Amino acid sequence: MRDWQDERTHGAKTYFETNRWGMHWGGFGEPNPYVESYRRPLSDILNGLTGAGWTLDRFVEPLPVPEMEAVDPRHFAELSMAPAFICVRAYK
Structure with a gap:
């Protein structure tokens, strides 16, 4: 969800398009895995x-x-203002 707040990650794509994309995840220590x-x-x-x-x-x-505020205040502030993830629980 968060990448739609940053033009660098969505480029010319629109919110309504389905597309595959990836990025290196940081902030969790080394290594910074590439996640698609x-x-x-x-x-x-x-x-x-x-x-x-x-x-x-x-x-x-x-x-x-x-506890995140003490470890990474900048990202804590960003994530407190807008979501970066969604979680869906469903059952069949």
Whole structure:
């Protein structure tokens, strides 16, 4: 979710396009792994689940834990203002 706040990570793509992308994750110590995923609109994620017969149980946009502020105040402040991840729990 967070990459849509930064033009460097979404380039000319729109929020509504599904595309594969990747980046090196930092902030967790070495090594900084290269992580790839698919970006898609939230409606595609949730409607895809329910269309396949899953029932949405919970949807969470997590906030950082308070301990993060002492370790990485800049990212703590950013993540306290807007989500970087979404978590979906569903059951069949």
